[in-house]
Amino acid sequence: MTDLNKEIGAYTKNLNKASKDPNINRAITRAVKSYRETVSSTMDRYPHTEKLAEEVREIKAYSMQHNRELREQAMEAIERNHGKAFFAKDKDEVFRILDEIVGTGKVIVKGKSMLGEELKLRHGLEKAGNEVWETDLGEFILQLKDDRPMHILSPAIHVPREQVAEIFSDFFKKEVPPDIAQEVGVVREFLREKYFTADIGISGANVVAADTGQVVIIENEGNVRLCTGAPPVHIVIVGIEKLVPSFLEAMMTAEVTWRYAQYGAPSYVNIISGPSKTGDIEKVTTYGAHGPKEFYVIFVNNGRSKMMAEEHFSQASHCLRCGGCMYECPVFQVTAGHYGKTYLSGIGSVWTAFVEGGADDAAPMLYTCLRCGRCVERCPMQIDVPSMVGELRSRVVSSEE
Ligand code: SF4
Incomplete structure (x- = not known):
C-alpha cells in the first residue's frame, strides 16, 4: 500500500468514526x-450587511490584484508607527524571524489564529524552549486535550461541556x-496571572489597513486585549491576504x-498601530507606556501569492x-473538522x-466535497467552492496519468 493510499484509508476511517461519535453529534x-x-x-437587525458584503467583495478583488504594493505600504506605515515589519515567504522564514525576536525561555500568551495552526506555531515555539499558553477558551481546551481545532471560529465545537469538565x-x-x-x-482565574507575567503576546489579525498600518482583531472573550496589551512585547503574525487599502x-x-460569524456587535474590536506611547511629559513622545514597548508584524506568504495569481483560485483568498x-x-455537520487538516470543509x-x-x-x-453549493449561498464573498474543487480534482487526475 502506498503512503497516499494509507493516508486516504486513515482519513476515511476517521470520517466514519467521527460520524458515529455521540460527542461530535451532540455538539454540532x-x-x-x-x-x-x-x-x-442578526441579519434582520442589520439589514445593510448584504450590501456591505457586496462592497467588500470588490475591496477584496482589488486588494488581491495589488497585494504586493499594499504590503509594502503597510510595512512602511508600521515602521513609521515605531513598529517593526517583516515579510516571510514561508514557514521556515517565520520561525527564523521568531527566533530573533523571541529566542528561548520565554512565557508566551497567544490568541487564536488559523495561520498559527497552519504554521504549528505553538509547537514550534515550545520546541524552541518557550512556555506557550493558548488563551482563547476553545484553543485552551484543545491544548489540554492535545487535539486540533474542529472549526475555524469555534475550535472546540466538538467537545461538549461534560467532556470539558473532565479535562479541566x-x-x-x-x-x-x-x-x-x-x-x-x-480558566479565567488561571490565565489572568499568565497575561501579566508573560514576556510576549502573540496574535493573528482579521484585517490590516495598508495606508495606516493598523491591525484589526475581532474578539469576544477579551483574551486578545490582554495578550496584546499586557506583555511588554506584541507580535502579530498575519497572512498577506488580510491586507486592504485603507482604514475605512x-x-x-x-x-x-x-456579522457572518453571527455577531451583531462583537464584544471587542482591537485596532493596533504600534507600541504604546505617551507625550504627557513635556510633549516628548516616549514609546513603551502602559502597553507593549515593542510591536512586530510578520506578513506571511506561504503559498498565498500563488493562490492569488491563479485566475480560477484567487477568489479563495x-x-x-x-x-x-x-x-x-x-459533510461538516456529521464529521466536524475531521473533514480537513488545518483548513476545513470545501x-x-x-x-x-x-x-x-x-x-x-x-x-x-x-x-469528500459533495459540490452541493450550499456553502456558496451562505458565503458573504460568494466564493465558488464547487467549481474550484472540480478544477483541482482534474489536476489530481492528470498528475496520476
Ligand atoms: S468561504 Fe465564505 S462562508 Fe466560508 S469562511 Fe470563507 S468567507 Fe466565510
Missing part, C-alpha cells in the same frame, strides 16, 4: 441550530462540574466578517474566515492545496 447539532437562529436575527478537573486537580459558567471561571475599508471588511459555510456543509480543501502542499495532498478532502 447544538452549534448549527444556534448559528442559524443567531445569524438570521484533570488539569486543575479539583472537581470542575459540567457547568459552562464555572468552566469559564476556572478595513472596518467595512471587519463588520462583514463579524477572499475568504474572511467567518466560518458560516461550515455550518451549512452537510473552502479548506482549496486552501490545503495551496498552503499545505499541492492538489494531491488535498485529494482526500477534494473528494
